[in-house]
Amino acid sequence: MSGDFVPAPDSLRWRKYAGRDVIPLWVADMDFPAPPAVVAALQSRVASGLFGYGEPWPSLIEAVIEHCQREYGWRIEAEWLVWLPGLVPGLHLACRAVGAAGDGVFTATPVYPPFLSAPDAEQRRLLTLPLVRHEGGWGWDFAAADAILRAARLLLLCHPHNPVGRAWREDELWQLAALAQKHDLVVCSDEIHCDLTLNGRHTPFAMLSPEIAARTITLMAPSKTFNLAGLGCAYAIIPDAGLRRAFRAAGHGIVPHPNVLGLTACEAALREGGAWRLQLLDTLRAHAARVEQVVNALPGLSMERVEATFLAWIDCRELGLAQPAAFFEQAGVGLSDGAAFGSGSAYAQYVRLNFGTTRPLLDAALERIREACARL
Ligand SMILES: Cc1ncc(COP(=O)(O)O)c(C=O)c1O
Incomplete structure (x- = not known):
């Protein structure tokens, strides 16, 4: 390195x-160049010369399921997966899939800029609250969040958080989960950085409870961890069938077929990286x-x-x-x-x-x- x-x-x-x-x-x-196993998998895929429309294949899906089980102890089902060309499209689709024009979308600042632009681009109303810098690091003002969330339908969570670098603890996630239940919110949890937790294990927000899973869209990708951003490959994990249908429908005609090289790299990274x-x-x-x-x-x-x-x-x-x-x-x-x-x-x-x-x-x-x- x-x-x-x-x-x-x-x-x-x-x-x-x-x-x-x-x-x-x-x-x-x-x-840092991508893992050698990823480069080898791409080389062999490119050597085929065949680049027609692709579809995620069983061993790739199995690799994601195994990764979630191994790394977070999270059991997910194959049908919960929705493949995407990137996380940012997923943020937009979440905004489109939840509520209607003018509905509130909440996020905490400072935050990765598309969290701020996606709601507006999708005719939603952005509601923000600053994170607070306490003695020991950045955290939430849960009482202030409670007041603002009354007007929201969707909570965009960055977990771990870009840019403040927090890996939210379980007690913090539970407080957010309680607010999501109280205000009947959908939570879109962007977990793109989760495999870059420097110490300790990542807890997906959706893992807190089945009730929380049912209101959560989790966005993940191999792109940050394995330095594959240019290959455009990400996935949403959406346990609730209705929410998944709405999310897919929001991307109809806009979200392209997954890029076969991105999918190839994803499987190699998760299995061998x-x-x-x-x-x-x-x-x-x-x-x-x-x-x-x-x-x-x-x-x-x-x-x-x-x-x-x-x-x-x-x-x-x-x-x-x-x-x-x-x-x-x-x-x-x-x-x-x-x-x-x-x-x-x-x-x-x-x-x-x-x-x-x-x-x-x-x-x-x-x-x-x-x-x-x-x-x-
Ligand atoms: C929190 C977060 N979400 C999403 C992205 C970008 O995702 P993608 O390139 O897959 O659209 C980034 C990139 O830095 C990020 O930090």
């Missing part, structure tokens, strides 16, 4: 700064610790511990800059601008740093950040 690195020529993240001396640590993919993932987690734990150490030692910057993901949410408010992302870009580090993770300018003085890169690049970026802060 280190050494010399040459980005793909089409890399969105790297192309943004082509020809400039800016280390790109923004969009959330990693600088285990050892690679453990090595990745070691690397990410070390990178997270390094980022935390450097950031929290710099006057004006601070962050909480990253429990999951390869993303660090950095509070730059004490630097007193209007646009810290632009400031660090000038200094040669391309970070995600916090402003995109909330409405208005609420998070304009935060940045998100992607540490899914090689150690030399990460260290160089951190050094540039340190020097830039020292010059202020």
Whole structure:
């Protein structure tokens, strides 16, 4: 997970700064080549030369079922699966499938930007509540959530949470579950980062109870964990037949057939990527610790511990800059601008740093950040 690195020529993240001396640590993919077993499976699929319409096949479906059982102790049924070309389409379909135009969709900020744009794009009304930074990390104001959720039909949950890096504990999930039951909500739980929980085991929201499962759309994908985002492959797990029907219907004519290369990569990753993932987690734990150490030692910057993901949410408010992302870009580090993770300018003085890169690049970026802060 280190050494010399040459980005793909089409890399969105790297192309943004082509020809400039800016280390790109923004969009959330990693600088690590996919597991060798995935590459081998793709090579053999490509060698067939046959790329007609595909359909998820039994051993692929079995791989997902086994993965859920092995990694989370979650027993799912084959018919609960709905295949998707990505998680973001799943967020949109959830908005379309639940309620009607003008109905409330709730999410907590800061959050991955499509959580904020999907409701509006699907004629729903976005309701937000800021997460709170407590002594020991980011958390929920459940009383405030209770008040807002009265007006909601759908709760978009990011679990683990991008960008704050929390892997929600079971007691926190239970509080959300109680609110979902009280206000009769559907919950769409985006669990794309769940296999990047740095310590401990992930609990899918839907696993809490059969009643909760019946109101939950879980979105998962191999793309973040195994660095396969460009292959467009994800799946929804929807135990309730009516909700599943509505979700499928919402995508009719819009959501394409699954990409056969994405499906091929998915099976290989879930079946044979285990050892690679453990090595990745070691690397990410070390990178997270390094980022935390450097950031929290710099006057004006601070962050909480990253429990999951390869993303660090950095509070730059004490630097007193209007646009810290632009400031660090000038200094040669391309970070995600916090402003995109909330409405208005609420998070304009935060940045998100992607540490899914090689150690030399990460260290160089951190050094540039340190020097830039020292010059202020
Ligand atoms: C929470 C979350 N959901 C969804 C996505 C994107 O999913 P996809 O590329 O499958 O649409 C990301 C990408 O960073 C993410 O962080």
